[in-house]
Amino acid sequence: MKVFQSYLVHIFTVSGVFLSFLALAEAIDGNLPLMFFYLAIALFVDGIDGSLARRVDVKKYTPNINGEILDNIIDFLNYVFVPSFVIYWLELVPKGLELLIAGLILTVSCYTFANNNIKTSDFYFSGFPALWNVVVLYFYILNTDPFTNLIVILILSILTFIPIKYLHPFRVKKLRKTSLSFLLIWMISTVILLYFNNLDEIILNISFSFWILTNLYFLLLTVYRTINNEAAIS
Numbered sequence: 001m002k003v004f005q006s007y008l009v010h011i012f013t014v015s016g017v018f019l020s021f022l023a024l025a026e027a028i029d030g031n032l033p034l035m036f037f038y039l040a041i042a043l044f045v046d047g048i049d050g051s052l053a054r055r056v057d058v059k060k061y062t063p064n065i066n067g068e069i070l071d072n073i074i075d076f077l078n079y080v081f082v083p084s085f086v087i088y089w090l091e092l093v094p095k096g097l098e099l100l101i102a103g104l105i106l107t108v109s110c111y112t113f114a115n116n117n118i119k120t121s122d123f124y125f126s127g128f129p130a131l132w133n134v135v136v137l138y139f140y141i142l143n144t145d146p147f148t149n150l151i152v153i154l155i156l157s158i159l160t161f162i163p164i165k166y167l168h169p170f171r172v173k174k175l176r177k178t179s180l181s182f183l184l185i186w187m188i189s190t191v192i193l194l195y196f197n198n199l200d201e202i203i204l205n206i207s208f209s210f211w212i213l214t215n216l217y218f219l220l221l222t223v224y225r226t227i228n229n230e231a232a233i234s
Contacts (some may be wrong), residue, residue: 013049013067016074019195020082027086032140033194039133042078046071047170072113079108083132083159092139093150099209101153105132108160123171124225126214128159141193165225179221186214
């Protein structure tokens with residue numbers, strides 16, 4: 001039974017490949033809301049598949065499959081490859097720089113995925129964790145101009161190599177319930193801003209305010225954890 005469950009977990013992880021393909025197809029068609037939908041499902045899969053793998057002990061019951069490598073391949077597709085393609089295909093940076101910037105994102109992200117010290121002992125990310133799918137989402141929601149996008153990408157590329165600490169809401173134990181609550185609020189407000197922009201302006205403004213609030217929470221955790229390197233949050 002445990003062997004069967006272990007293979008089911010791996011199949012669950014592999015579903016991210018198909019989601020990546022669907023997201024890429026929608027990006028080619030310019031349907032970013034649907035692309036974000038597929039990437040969001042992939043993000044959810046990535047957020048819980050590790051916990052499922054540890055619960056059923058896949059290393060013990062399916063030792064022939066390296067779930068970490070499998071997970072990294074799929075994450076690179078959804079977190080890096082599809083977003084870099086979107087930036088290139090939809091010209092989200094100044095004209096003439098699309099290919100160069102896409103190549104920059106792909107290159108620096110290879111370092112992220114190859115970095116043995118990408119996670120701290122308390123499971124924070126050390127250095128920008130190649131969340132380019134979220135970056136493109138923010139470009140879309142905030143409707144930023146190509147030059148602003150370029151500056152943000154360049155800054156985040158540099159931050160890839162600087163050990164600033166970024167929260168992993170599913171893995172970091174301290175303040176986990178609070179962080180997951182803020183993550184839920186972020187997800188709900190993001191869905192409203194993406195898919196229900198025909199709602200009353202008051203509702204949209206409230207949703208945007210909550211969206212900003214959740215981002216401030218994660219930003220404050222990043223600053224606090226980076227300054228307090230011993231993770232003294234209680």
